[in-house]
Amino acid sequence: MSPFENLISPSTGFTRDIAALTAAGSTTANEARTKLSTKARILHATESLFLQRGYEGTSLRAITTEANVNLAAVNYHYGSKEELFALLLQERLDPLNADRAKRLEALQAKGFDREHRVEQIIATLFLPALALARDTDQGGPDFLRFIGRAYADPSDFVRNLLAERYAKTNLKFKQAFAEALPHLSEHDLAMRLNFILDAVSSTLASEDVRRVIGGIQPSAVNDDTTLLAYLAPFLGAALRANVRTAAQIAALQTL
Amino acid sequence: MSPFENLISPSTGFTRDIAALTAAGSTTANEARTKLSTKARILHATESLFLQRGYEGTSLRAITTEANVNLAAVNYHYGSKEELFALLLQERLDPLNADRAKRLEALQAKGFDREHRVEQIIATLFLPALALARDTDQGGPDFLRFIGRAYADPSDFVRNLLAERYAKTNLKFKQAFAEALPHLSEHDLAMRLNFILDAVSSTLASEDVRRVIGGIQPSAVNDDTTLLAYLAPFLGAALRANVRTAAQIAALQTL
DNA sequence: GAAAAAATCAAACAATTGTTTTAATCAACC
DNA sequence: GGTTGATTAAAACAATTGTTTGATTTTTTC
Numbered sequence: 423m424s425p426f427e428n429l430i431s432p433s434t435g436f437t438r439d440i441a442a443l444t445a446a447g448s449t450t451a452n453e454a455r456t457k458l459s460t461k462a463r464i465l466h467a468t469e470s471l472f473l474q475r476g477y478e479g480t481s482l483r484a485i486t487t488e489a490n491v492n493l494a495a496v497n498y499h500y501g502s503k504e505e506l507f508a509l510l511l512q513e514r515l516d517p518l519n520a521d522r523a524k525r526l527e528a529l530q531a532k533g534f535d536r537e538h539r540v541e542q543i544i545a546t547l548f549l550p551a552l553a554l555a556r557d558t559d560q561g562g563p564d565f566l567r568f569i570g571r572a573y574a575d576p577s578d579f580v581r582n583l584l585a586e587r588y589a590k591t592n593l594k595f596k597q598a599f600a601e602a603l604p605h606l607s608e609h610d611l612a613m614r615l616n617f618i619l620d621a622v623s624s625t626l627a628s629e630d631v632r633r634v635i636g637g638i639q640p641s642a643v644n645d646d647t648t649l650l651a652y653l654a655p656f657l658g659a660a661l662r663a664n665v666r667t668a669a670q671i672a673a674l675q676t677l
Numbered sequence: 678m679s680p681f682e683n684l685i686s687p688s689t690g691f692t693r694d695i696a697a698l699t700a701a702g703s704t705t706a707n708e709a710r711t712k713l714s715t716k717a718r719i720l721h722a723t724e725s726l727f728l729q730r731g732y733e734g735t736s737l738r739a740i741t742t743e744a745n746v747n748l749a750a751v752n753y754h755y756g757s758k759e760e761l762f763a764l765l766l767q768e769r770l771d772p773l774n775a776d777r778a779k780r781l782e783a784l785q786a787k788g789f790d791r792e793h794r795v796e797q798i799i800a801t802l803f804l805p806a807l808a809l810a811r812d813t814d815q816g817g818p819d820f821l822r823f824i825g826r827a828y829a830d831p832s833d834f835v836r837n838l839l840a841e842r843y844a845k846t847n848l849k850f851k852q853a854f855a856e857a858l859p860h861l862s863e864h865d866l867a868m869r870l871n872f873i874l875d876a877v878s879s880t881l882a883s884e885d886v887r888r889v890i891g892g893i894q895p896s897a898v899n900d901d902t903t904l905l906a907y908l909a910p911f912l913g914a915a916l917r918a919n920v921r922t923a924a925q926i927a928a929l930q931t932l
Numbered sequence: 933g934a935a936a937a938a939a940t941c942a943a944a945c946a947a948t949t950g951t952t953t954t955a956a957t958c959a960a961c962c
Numbered sequence: 963g964g965t966t967g968a969t970t971a972a973a974a975c976a977a978t979t980g981t982t983t984g985a986t987t988t989t990t991t992c
Contacts, residue, residue, distance in 0.1 A: 460939075476831065478733065482980060492941050497981060499939090576731060576831055614911060620879040621872040656869060659918035663910040715970080737950060747971055752951060754969090 461499045463489040468510055473567050477507055477577045504579055511583060514568055517560060519591045521550035526594055539602040541658045547595055548622070573623035603661060618657045716754045718744040723765055728822050732762055732832045759834055766838060769823055772815060774846045776805035781849055794857040796913045802850055803877070828878035858916060873912045 458466070467489035471480040482503055486493045500506035525546045534542055555565040572580060600611055713721070722744035726735040737758055741748045755761035780801045789797055810820040827835060855866055 479831075481978080483978085492939095493980095494942090494982080495940070503980065576734075616879075617877075617911070621875050624871075624875040624879070655918040656872070656915050660911050660915035663914035736948080738948085747969095748950095749952080749972085750970070758950065 460489075460491050460495050463491055464496055464499060464506070465510060465513075467491075468506060469514075469564075469568065472507070472510065473564055473571055476571055476575050477580050507579070508583055511572055511580070512587070514561065514565070515572060515584070515588070518550055518554060518569070519588045521554070522547060523591045523594060525550060526598060530598070534602070540599070540661055541655070543595065543598050543602060544657050544661075570623050573619070599661065606661075614661050618660060622657075715744075715746050715750050718746055719751055719754060719761070720765060720768075722746075723761060724769075724819075724823065727762070727765065728819055728826055731826060731830050732835050762834070763838055766827055766835070767842070769820070770827060770839070770843070773805055773809060773824070774843045776809070777802060778846045778849060780805060781853060785853070789857070795854070795916055796910070798850065798853050798857060799912050799916075825878050828874070854916065861916075869916050873915060877912075 464485060467485045468480070471484055471488060474480075482496050483493060486496060496503070496506060500509065526543075529542060529546055551566060551569055554561040561568070572584065575581065596611070596615060599615060600606075600608070603611060606614070719740060722740045723735070726739055726743060729735075737751050738748060740746075741751060751758070751761060755764065781798070784797060784801055806821060806824055809815045827839065830836065851866070851870060854870060855861075855863070858866060861869070
């Protein structure tokens with residue numbers, strides 16, 4: 423098999439592997455994992471280590487050790503470290519961004535609620551991630567951390583990949599926010615969007631997201647709306663806040 | 678000289694070196710930099726490269742090349758890479774945190790403005806950085822980027838250093854926010870503070886902070902209050918926002 | 933069941949990292 | 963002015979990185 427085959431037909435739905443095997447009779451997910459193909463085990467190990475240490479912090483030897491696989495298997499099956507991680511990122515984030523774009527179009531076609539326009543766009547931006555995080559076939563409970571890692575990763579490789587591959591979707595959301603927040607200049611809006619996206623990314627990347635989710639409101643409808651109930655007003659208030667004049671701020675404390 | 682001397686008396690005020698030499702007659706800061714001692718050149722090169730690439734992305738060879746210095750000079754003068762960076766970080770951030778603590782105490786002694794309590798604390802948290810950024814002896818115009826890099830750096834070494842060294846100051850601010858925002862649970866407050874600190878850090882670390890500062894309000898009083906005029910209402914609104922119920926959010930968009 | 937293809941393996945490669953060594957040079961001091 | 967100590971220099975060290983090689987095993991195919 424050519425080492426580049428995956429890049430031609432990348433969609434494997436690889437989380438389904440483990441689910442199928444565990445259902446079939448194996449006791450633990452760990453046992454099931456040892457029965458997967460070498461190629462699949464590499465991908466699972468890569469995801470697990472990327473969650474913990476990011477792109478640059480994850481060596482191929484760490485991956486092959488975790489996967490119980492020979493070192494050369496990575497280059498044989500995936501070509502290179504970059505191609506391996508590109509495949510992993512696309513596999514995970516392509517469905518996310520497709521869902522985001524679809525929901526935004528649906529919302530625009532249906533029309534906004536005048537009062538909660540910003541919150542609606544925020545919800546459209548984050549609900550797909552939460553939905554996928556609850557779908558064990560697509561992402562599973564670690565999916566939020568995965569997103570956070572990906573969008574907060576400092577390596578040029580990951581940043582460029584995300585910027586190029588999801589530029590169109592990002593632009594659509596930016597335009598939607600711009601229409602909902604006409605009092606902000608393009609400059610202001612870009613800065614505030616960077617703020618909230620950075621903040622959400624690093625929060626999701628932190629190890630205790632689930633603890634946070636679980637600790638907010640025990641009586642919530644479900645995890646999705648619980649976390650959104652938490653984030654939306656916070657982010658919405660930040661985006662909506664008026665620009666204060668310098669004189670107003672100077673009065674707050676003497677320099 | 679013992680390679681650990683710096684750790685005993687770390688305060689050298691090293692930006693003053695260049696300022697003094699440029700004033701003395703050398704034309705450019707670059708020329709002045711070549712006349713500094715080997716030890717000082719290493720520190721300057723380290724700062725410059727840390728600004729661009731963070732801790733792990735900056736190799737000792739890159740530093741010694743930039744400083745026009747032999748590779749072994751780093752370990753000779755500073756002991757190790759970690760000790761070198763620890764010294765740099767302390768040199769820059771100790772004054773910042775001392776100023777923050779001092780201003781917060783002064784504000785608490787003087788009493789808060791009832792209406793703008795949160796904004797006052799935010800201003801106290803960020804004004805010292807802006808003031809130091811305008812002081813060429815202490816930080817200079819790149820200081821904001823330095824802060825951003827330091828607080829956004831993903832390496833364990835930098836994170837642990839900051840967490841341990843400035844734990845007391847951080848706790849005081851957290852308590853001040855807690856008193857100003859009694860409607861938030863400790864959990865809520867911790868999460869929102871993480872949000873805004875992460876967001877501010879990564880924004881400051883971006884390369885175009887000065888462009889942003891310059892582009893906001895040309896007619897502003899000065900850079901400090903301009904940037905704060907920009908940040909304070911944004912961050913204040915985020916901290917102050919009420920928690921919405923899950924049901925309210927679910928109504929915003931059909932899952 | 934033999935031939936062909938795919939997959940696995942141990943080993944080495946080339947490049948980079950932080951660190952150390954050993955010798956040469958410089959500066960200060962008596 | 964020679965001796966001592968501090969500094970600089972070139973080189974090598976040991977460990978890690980991603981990648982490749984070439985032989986061996988496993989699997990597929992006819």
